Amino acid sequence: MNLQARIEDVHHRIEAACRRSGRSPEDINVIAVTKYVSLEATREALDHGLTQVGENRWQDAKEKWEALGDRGDWHFIGHLQTNKVKDIIGKFAYIHSLDRASLAKELEKEAAKRDLFVKCFIQVNVSGEESKYGLPPEELESFAKDLKQYPHLQIVGLMTMAPLEAEAEATRPVFRKLRELRDALNAERILPEPLRHLSMGMSGDFEVAIEEGATWVRLGTVLVGKS
Template identity: 65%
Template sequence: MDGISSNLAAAERRIRAACLRAGRRREDVGIIAVTKYGSADLTAKMLQLGMAHIGENRWQHAQPKWEALGGQGIWHFIGHLQTNKVKDVVGKFAYIHSLDRMSLATEIQRKAEALGEPVRCFIQVNVSGEESKYGLPPEELVPFARQVSKLDAVQVVGLMTMAPLDREAEAARPVFRGLRKLRDELNEAGALRYEVRHLSMGMSGDFEVAIEEGATWLRLGSVLYRQVDQV
């Protein structure tokens, strides 16, 4: 576990430095430990070291871990969610980061109503415009949010985006800045019945830039467990 502890400490130092540069409070930036390529043992280690928030992007990979750990932790579904998988995810994952179409919102509403508890969701926006990425085009965000606002069991807590993969973290800055502006525009438009605050953006290669641009949730994987046995 020493390797993971060292990685966590190094990431924490970088997060604190980025917060200082941006004039932000450290407590306003959360970490989701993305364990999609790891085993249940790796996820358990993350939880033991105080990483309460766990990120997974496919139910078939998450299921054995979730069951082995007895539902410990706070789980975030961060990948593209197929409508027919909503029944598996809702009730186990506290957050869904990939709401991007009404058919998905409607199914989440249906399942959440049956369970009697709302689901916290991030609307995914394709800020970069890459065809390979999921998410709403930016111009569709406000109309989509107005539709979602009619679903009382779907609670929009923020926006999510994926930046282009690039060796230079700075290349992600316009995308992260764009998502922050979209969140502000969404709030100004009053498309929802409440204000949304959160921005789910920034991964292992660009999280410092994401913090500087206002990220409230970082999705970190390899930076936390690189060179660590995942079996």
């Protein structure tokens, strides 16, 4: 399929997942993950109206952002090293991988210098896989409480990555748990504003994630392909 056909296919699949779960497609935001594609393929995605762009590493995103950064909202979705914060601050509208105190402190420092606010998702390692980054679920509440000391960080939701499963249905407990964690935080009113968003679901499992409450899905191969 070409890009337009993939976009239409993804939209149809999102609509179907929303019908199954009683949700509105308007509540689902799609991030086009361009980490595996070229500058030209990223430009094509933007030309086709995919204005939410996701990248994992500044080294790989730099050329694309410098050429196209004013054409959409950019999301940093990979593990963020503290020494890279100064490179990405002010360029990415959202950070999806806030998972430790040292990173929160560095983001706050650099955001305060520039007098800007950074929208962040707390990354939670719901599956417990050693290969994945993120907070253990049992540390989420205390971490969220600590974030109140950083006024330049706007915590908008939670993020997780499910295990790579042969059957998408097997990821459902992970996505359901993240939703429950968000709802528990909101019930306790730990943060100044309720968390609205769940960043979860990728090419192989985004429909299940939507059924379990995802508001942002991160789609690479199924949407923009590889090049």
